[in-house]
Amino acid sequence: MSDKISRGDFLLKSGLAAAGVMMGGLASAAPTAQKAEDKKKRFAKLGKVNVAWVGMANRGREVMREFEKTGMANIVAMCDVDLKSKGCQESIKAHPKAKVYTDFRKMFDEMGSKFEAVVVETPDFSHFPCVMLALNQGKHVYVEKPMGRTFYECELMIQAAKRNPHLVTQGGNQGHSDANYYQFKAWKEAGIIKNVTHVDAHMNNSRRWHGYDVNIDRFPQAEPIPDGMDWDLWHTTQQFHEFNAKYHPGNWRSWYDFGMGALGDWGAHLIDTIHEFLDLGLPYEITPVKFEGWNTYFFPMSSTINFKFPRRGDMPAMDITWWDGIGNYPPIPEGFGESKMGADVPTIGGQSAAASAVKINPGTIMYSDELIFKRGSHGAITHIIPEAKEKEMASMLPEVPTPTSNHYENFLLAVMGEEKAHSPFEVFGPLCQVFCLGVMAQRLNEKIIFDRETKRIVNNRFADAMLTNTPPRKGWEEFYKM
Template sequence: MNKRDFIKKSGLGALGVALAPSFLQNLKHLGPQDRLRTAHIGLGVQGLADLQDTASHPAVEVVALCDVDATALANASARYPDAKTYTDYRTLLNEMKDEIDAVIVATPDHTHAPASLMAMEMDKPVYCQKPLTHFVSESREMKKMAAEKGLVTQMGIQVHSFYDYKLATLLIRDGIIGKVHTVRAWSPKEWGYNGPEPTGSDPIPEDLDWNLWLGTAPERPYKEGFYHPGAWRRIMDYGCGTLGDMGVHIFDTPYNALELDVPRTIMTECREPTGFGYPENNTVTYEFPGTDYTAESLKWVWYDGPGVPPEHEDLKLPGGEALHDQGAMFLGEKGKLYLPHFMLEPKLIVDGQYKEMDVEKYNLGTPVRNYASEGPKHYHEFVDACLGKGETSAPFDYAARLTETILLGTIAGRFPGETLHWDAKKARFKEGKANKFLKGKYRRF
């Protein structure tokens, strides 16, 4: 069963962080620490899935629910009637700060950081959906606060905990294709919008608090079909395009396996910017400094939008076999490793032919490719870490760097065809005109 089928059927429409002493002190009131009281901010399709998968852990008690959409809130409340309900996450956190132990954030991208940082300031562990933030400055701030406060954190990239992605990571680190010099990754999803900015306004739905939905983002009149629900990913003020949606999932395994940091250069090929919607097609080329698992430098090319990936020698499969519609290809000095997305086994290609691999030595057990059973693992990992039983595999220390890489690609799309040079230490571009897009001005609401 794939993720889409699972969500439809259910009606829902190795890097870690040590558990810090300061966090254990925050949980003293739990006594034996055998339960975790959770607050859930954002209860749309993904938020409701997050709620169900988190609550499937036997130690979880759902105590608070929040959404700006009254219909979404009522749907979640019907499932967890004992939880208190809120429309404004700020009210929830202020009123229930002594009654919650962890916060799960699954709002549109532009609200990830405002909600998460407020919870973290109150010393609450946070599970935040991907991409971690909407701006580079927010990613760095969330990473910094998590480290300073010693908080358990996790970004919502569930495939990080799945069999095939763990296997690919181990294979690459074991040198199965030698030093990797290039990665090519792709998704044909179309989270872009090439049309004009809408004019006028439409009546705000009765069940939506538009002011709270906008939150810190610039104020705009409501237009049906452009923002809520779902379409916000296409719009620069609220989402991060296809790169910020599927890119995070598909980047994750190569990024993790190769132990990459942030890139040195970024160049995006796309249509000229409109300042409103993301381009429908993008080709983003990154150059990364080398690691123990790469050549002296690493080239990474991302393709998204209709018709991708293009025909390329690097992407040819044995026997003329067709590529899966989403995936990644590692190219190394001894061959290629093909990782289709998702829940499909990685394949070794040497001299144009598939080769058998000895995977039993990695002790990963029998492959399980059922989203209903695999999906909750990433959430349970977070809950267990909060209770002092293990560590998370996608903490904000890791997630912030991955998200920064993604966001640098979206910024480069504002300057198509131009190579941008990134100074990671100073957190600035050499090209000064690009720096204004590293952060946003928060609206007071």
């Protein structure tokens, strides 16, 4: 369900036809007002999907607005452990007919027959039980990135989706339905992107934990729990911690016990197309290169981690180096040019993207044996650098389909049998498992040798045991048996 745009029209719409170069890219090929209206009418004819929502505030509220815009989502039930929060109150006001719950298990028990799909927008560590229950009860699932907090939990969700091929699953890396998804695929198939040997993925904006005391020797002390919040239920499968504002709201991402740091938060927006279309699978070696402010409680102030991937068919072995932290930049190749933040990028670390002044904005630099490429994050398109080389190759660049649905529309259309999901668990899951292995290397500050066949760590027994995490809290064991 994709239109085609010719290279000539493509350049004309980007304002670069005179230069003969595919520079402005698919971001400039946005649908006209008429096409947008036609799409709206087409969606209206399809009806609506009844949806249950878990996690209604902050990012959950942002995504809910996007689902509302599609006109194809009928939210019949909503759930959150902090119902008095501003975001939850906004969600409740927006959907006055939806039944509201604190415990998602009760929502499934009472409303399970009233909805076909579930959207999970909870903290990283609590994705797992919501997703497993949804798949077990025959519900289509959209889950925020990263898929889960541990390698094993991701594996269980992947396998649950495989057992239910009739169910639609979609990971929440929303750029995976935008311009770069189509462009990267087309450039790879046309041989423009080939023989890639190295990628630098960088995210150097400030993070929530920057400024924390790295000499910490215990978890934060107990503080009063917000009025009306079920703090115990917030933990789901994870072991209990006393409440502190450095956990909630949003700051849970800072801590190994709850989140996945910058890598888990941004990796799925940066290397998603690289991982899928270069068929990377899982790495065989993950090496901590440099950490600043390393400790065993929360993520480092900056991290450099290298992932090695073997040869795949006729594609050479390659590696990806991850760079995060203020000032921790990868080498910048000559002719790199300007780095801009895409319009579709949300707030970063609690501040607007515009306020995050950095040398280069989040993105990737990709090296092949003949060319160097750069791109930003989310749906940003790929460019050949330097600019002169891209101009020289303009006539060689293939036609690229233009998206006819965004990520949220794509999920709902897939549920209705109109499209195929772009980030199903078979694609999204292994991508997120790469991040799980990277976070383990961060936490241990040790190299990991990973057997891709057995999916075990072979050089560190403690790390291998960590693949499955600590036992779940009492009362939550059932989700690991579904």
